[in-house]
Amino acid sequence: MTQNLLRPVALVTGASRGIGRAIAARLAPTHDLVLTARDAARLGDVAASCEAAGARVRTMAVDVRDGAAAGAAFAGLEIDVLVNNAGVAVLTPFLELTPDEWHRQVDVNVHALYHVTRAVLPGMVQRGRGHVCIIGSTAGRNTFVGGSCYAGTKHFVMGFAESLMLEVRDAGVGVSVITPGSVATELFPEGTNTAWMLEPENVADAVLFAVTTPPHMLVHRLEVRPLSPKRPRDSF
Numbered sequence: 001m002t003q004n005l006l007r008p009v010a011l012v013t014g015a016s017r018g019i020g021r022a023i024a025a026r027l028a029p030t031h032d033l034v035l036t037a038r039d040a041a042r043l044g045d046v047a048a049s050c051e052a053a054g055a056r057v058r059t060m061a062v063d064v065r066d067g068a069a070a071g072a073a074f075a076g077l078e079i080d081v082l083v084n085n086a087g088v089a090v091l092t093p094f095l096e097l098t099p100d101e102w103h104r105q106v107d108v109n110v111h112a113l114y115h116v117t118r119a120v121l122p123g124m125v126q127r128g129r130g131h132v133c134i135i136g137s138t139a140g141r142n143t144f145v146g147g148s149c150y151a152g153t154k155h156f157v158m159g160f161a162e163s164l165m166l167e168v169r170d171a172g173v174g175v176s177v178i179t180p181g182s183v184a185t186e187l188f189p190e191g192t193n194t195a196w197m198l199e200p201e202n203v204a205d206a207v208l209f210a211v212t213t214p215p216h217m218l219v220h221r222l223e224v225r226p227l228s229p230k231r232p233r234d235s236f
């Protein structure tokens with residue numbers, strides 16, 4: 001895919017379903033897209049609907065925990081907007097978490113953020129423009145039983161995002177973090193009541209807003225929450 005000067009190119013991680021899929025759909029009318037996740041078949045479906053909305057789309061099936069694979073896939077691309085969305089949640093108390101559940105969350109929510117951003121950001125800095133948008137969570141400010149790992153990783157995201165913003169804004173590169181409350185996606189186990197939650201499209205609207213502000217304006221942090229009488233009392 002060669003860059004079309006009139007349409008910025010957005011790389012969306014975790015684009016095979018949920019919030020990432022909605023972000024891809026929201027950007028498709030105005031951006032060309034590089035969509036990545038592991039599930040190539042689902043990525044293909046997302047790509048087809050984004051192409052129908054006007055985007056030129058490239059899909060790349062990559063496990064973003066693999067730093068070498070992420071570097072090889074993304075380092076050579078001219079990306080205007082990077083949406084670091086891929087994430088894993090296992091909302092289980094620390095002593096009940098398996099080692100694999102711990103490592104999966106840290107590897108995707110923390111290390112993959114490093115791998116993908118490290119591959120894409122140098123080009124943005126070199127070109128003097130670009131936007132890195134990260135999907136954090138209200139769990140990046142809150143704590144809850146079952147959040148020792150997930151909330152820990154999302155607290156990391158907040159510190160990473162604000163520090164990175166300060167490091168690269170003079171180079172013309174913006175960094176935003178979107179912090180949703182609960183969103184109805186497959187992040188939650190089957191059978192979870194998601195009726196009161198935000199829709200993925202609500203988060204996608206916030207992403208579009210954050211990455212399309214005027215050049216001199218940066219929305220660094222944007223929190224989006226469900227507003228519903230059906231919301232359980234202790235929910236986010």
Ligand SMILES: NC(=O)c1ccc[n+]([C@@H]2O[C@H](COP(=O)([O-])OP(=O)(O)OC[C@H]3O[C@@H](n4cnc5c(N)ncnc54)[C@H](OP(=O)(O)O)[C@@H]3O)[C@@H](O)[C@H]2O)c1
Pocket residue numbers: 013014015016017018019020036037038039040042062063064065085086087088089108135136137138179180181182183184185186187188
């Ligand atoms: N749902 C919520 O309530 C909520 C609230 C706040 C923040 N968030 C955040 O929003 C983001 C998206 O979550 P979601 O709710 O849309 O979850 P989801 O429906 O489970 O989607 C997760 C996405 O991440 C991708 N992914 C997971 N592991 C990966 C890996 N190793 N390599 C590449 N891609 C991987 C998945 O693709 P493949 O399986 O195809 O690889 C999928 O596209 C996450 O960062 C999450 O923490 C969610």
